[in-house]
Amino acid sequence: MPMPASEIERLIKASIPDAEVVIRDLAGDGDHYAARVVSRSFEGMSRIKQHQAVYAALGGRVGGELHALQLETAVPQSEINQ
Amino acid sequence: MSDAQSRIADLVRSNDVVLFMKGTALFPQCGFSSRAVAILDRLGANYETVDVLQDPEVRAGIKEFSDWPTIPQLYVKGEFVGGSDIMMEMFESGELQQLLGAEA
Numbered sequence: 001m002p003m004p005a006s007e008i009e010r011l012i013k014a015s016i017p018d019a020e021v022v023i024r025d026l027a028g029d030g031d032h033y034a035a036r037v038v039s040r041s042f043e044g045m046s047r048i049k050q051h052q053a054v055y056a057a058l059g060g061r062v063g064g065e066l067h068a069l070q071l072e073t074a075v076p077q078s079e080i081n082q
Numbered sequence: 083m084s085d086a087q088s089r090i091a092d093l094v095r096s097n098d099v100v101l102f103m104k105g106t107a108l109f110p111q112c113g114f115s116s117r118a119v120a121i122l123d124r125l126g127a128n129y130e131t132v133d134v135l136q137d138p139e140v141r142a143g144i145k146e147f148s149d150w151p152t153i154p155q156l157y158v159k160g161e162f163v164g165g166s167d168i169m170m171e172m173f174e175s176g177e178l179q180q181l182l183g184a185e186a
Contacts, residue, residue: 047164047168047171047172048150048162048163048164048168051150051164051165051167051168052149052150055150055151060151062151062152063145063151063152063153064151068113068114070114070167071167072167072171
């Protein structure tokens, strides 16, 4: 079932308030997305934990309602350089 | 532990590098699984695959096993490494070569 990009962004920000979220609709069908999520809260977390935090924010939709979400997570660059 | 969970634990324990995927290495049934296979082949890794489409219990159970909602999933030496996005990031940074180089 298609899900608008704005809804994905809203859900991620509801649970990770400082997140910078960039979403691309890969196929233009509202069903295959790539998301880049940058948040200070990811600092010190493994990649697996960072992705799990985003999946948790999306509340079980990934792998179900939201079939394809290519995900990239990162800590803001300024944090790394400090 | 349920039957599916113990079967998954066995698979992960008994194979140094194992990819749970949709389809087979020759005929992946999903773009993400296809990408995961391509990465492992590119690295010349020796790996086993488990086709979750042939086994509904494993397909559901693997998500619970790792607290990870999607397939493919890569395990190296009993440790969950990640899905295809993490594999790609680790491939690009050289970490996956390192991880597999020591094992393969």
